[in-house]
Amino acid sequence: MRVTFCTDLDKNVVVANCEKRGWIQVGPEDDWNIYWAGTLTCRSLFSVDSGYRMNDNQIINHFPNHYEISRKDLLVKNIKRYRRDLEKEGNVLAERGDSKYLHLDFIPVTFVLPADYNMFVEEYRKAPQSTWIMKPCGRSQGSGIFLINKLSKLKRWSREANKNPLQPQLAKESYVISRYIDNPLLIGGKKFDLRLYVLVTSFRPLKAYQFRLGFCRFCTVKYDSSVAELDNMYVHLTNVSVQKHGEEYNALHGGKLSVQNLRLHLESTRGKEVTERLFDQISWLIIHSLKAVQPVIATDRHCFECYGYDIIIDNKLKPWLIEVNASPSLTSTTANDRILKHKLLDNIFNIVVPPSGYPDVRWNKIVSTEALGDFELLIDEDILNHGNHDDTASLDRHSNRSANFYRWK
Numbered sequence: 001m002r003v004t005f006c007t008d009l010d011k012n013v014v015v016a017n018c019e020k021r022g023w024i025q026v027g028p029e030d031d032w033n034i035y036w037a038g039t040l041t042c043r044s045l046f047s048v049d050s051g052y053r054m055n056d057n058q059i060i061n062h063f064p065n066h067y068e069i070s071r072k073d074l075l076v077k078n079i080k081r082y083r084r085d086l087e088k089e090g091n092v093l094a095e096r097g098d099s100k101y102l103h104l105d106f107i108p109v110t111f112v113l114p115a116d117y118n119m120f121v122e123e124y125r126k127a128p129q130s131t132w133i134m135k136p137c138g139r140s141q142g143s144g145i146f147l148i149n150k151l152s153k154l155k156r157w158s159r160e161a162n163k164n165p166l167q168p169q170l171a172k173e174s175y176v177i178s179r180y181i182d183n184p185l186l187i188g189g190k191k192f193d194l195r196l197y198v199l200v201t202s203f204r205p206l207k208a209y210q211f212r213l214g215f216c217r218f219c220t221v222k223y224d225s226s227v228a229e230l231d232n233m234y235v236h237l238t239n240v241s242v243q244k245h246g247e248e249y250n251a252l253h254g255g256k257l258s259v260q261n262l263r264l265h266l267e268s269t270r271g272k273e274v275t276e277r278l279f280d281q282i283s284w285l286i287i288h289s290l291k292a293v294q295p296v297i298a299t300d301r302h303c304f305e306c307y308g309y310d311i312i313i314d315n316k317l318k319p320w321l322i323e324v325n326a327s328p329s330l331t332s333t334t335a336n337d338r339i340l341k342h343k344l345l346d347n348i349f350n351i352v353v354p355p356s357g358y359p360d361v362r363w364n365k366i367v368s369t370e371a372l373g374d375f376e377l378l379i380d381e382d383i384l385n386h387g388n389h390d391d392t393a394s395l396d397r398h399s400n401r402s403a404n405f406y407r408w409k
């Protein structure tokens with residue numbers, strides 16, 4: 001059967017992957033089966049005004065309100081609500097100790113500004129020497145980010161943003177302010193974060209897969225938490241879009257190290273068991289970040305989405321969720337990158353297209369082991385709910401979270 005695809009992204013990796021499968025490229029007005037679209041295109045397609053109705057043989061690479069997870073402020077709001085809800089229902093997951101959540105403390109303490117300014121000040125005063133990071137909610141690639149260690153600096157910034165006639169949007173833009181993870185795990189003295197890929201094919205029930213081949217993104221300048229270096233983004237921000245402008249940027253490896261090599265490094269320096277635990281904790285936090293947005297993301301059978309997770313590991317080997325991108329970069333900066341991104345797309349298509357090779361939203365989306373490729377099943381609530389796993393069967397339908405909890409603890 002003839003399969004057609006459409007894309008509005010100027011990315012060779014998308015077209016090459018589709019053409020390799022014998023799919024035929026068509027325009028957005030034509031009869032397409034698979035649309036690899038930018039988030040805006042997807043949103044406008046789903047908007048009431050567009051009047052577009054997809055048929056059963058059409059799939060698209062975004063959920064219409066992905067911003068519930070990909071906007072920095074909404075992600076935090078949803079995670080906070082998720083924890084509160086679990087706490088109200090008395091779920092063990094929401095247990096606290098020392099006022100902190102014991103199991104769900106996986107995002108740095110964060111406030112939305114200007115709305116939560118007073119709450120921020122209260123928290124700030126508990127440890128006035130600590131560093132915070134300000135990030136505009138709607139931007140990416142390290143743009144507009146800065147670090148502060150004094151309330152006065154924040155006040156000065158706010159005054160200046162308000163009176164800058166050239167940039168009136170600065171004053172209106174909302175920001176998140178997060179506790180800065182000032183003890184990142186360093187390799188060769190440099191800070192890095194992880195970019196991991198997670199594919200979601202359904203939110204209700206939740207079906208998610210984690211790609212084995214993520215990578216670390218390194219800073220080009222050695223880590224230094226002193227005040228003198230607070231404004232040096234080559235020390236603090238791991239974005240490739242920032243680091244590639246640095247003098248020390250190496251175009252050959254692009255400041256990237258594969259997750260497999262990170263694992264080997266950690267196994268040899270810290271031991272196998274703690275490394276295993278770290279990676280389990282990462283999968284655990286990914287699952288709970290998805291559970292946190294599960295009630296608010298409009299799950300549509302036509303949609304799937306591949307998220308780019310940014311995760312920082314601190315020097316106690318605790319992983320922290322920094323943000324979730326709904327359009328992770330498909331640009332390749334190195335040869336390895338190109339291979340990885342080709343594989344990623346190939347593997348995504350293997351999962352979202354049923355075994356018949358023809359997109360069909362009536363398919364139950366249960367993926368065979370062969371089709372998984374380099375993806376690993378993170379969670380499939382269909383299997384959890386209906387499968388005969390002894391350890392999960394006794395748990396009631398509502399507490400899948402507990403099922404995962406026991407699995408991931």
Ligand SMILES: Nc1ncnc2c1ncn2[C@@H]1O[C@H](COP(=O)(O)OP(=O)(O)O)[C@@H](O)[C@H]1O
Nearest residue numbers: 108139140141142143178179180181237238323
């Ligand atoms: N709370 C934090 N503690 C330490 N580093 C952080 C924190 N938040 C962000 N960063 C650093 O800043 C980078 C950019 O932040 P991120 O939230 O991913 O925004 P962007 O959308 O600009 O990529 C991250 O990749 C990380 O290196």
Ligand SMILES: [Mg+2]
Nearest residue numbers: 141142310323
């Ligand atoms: Mg980021």
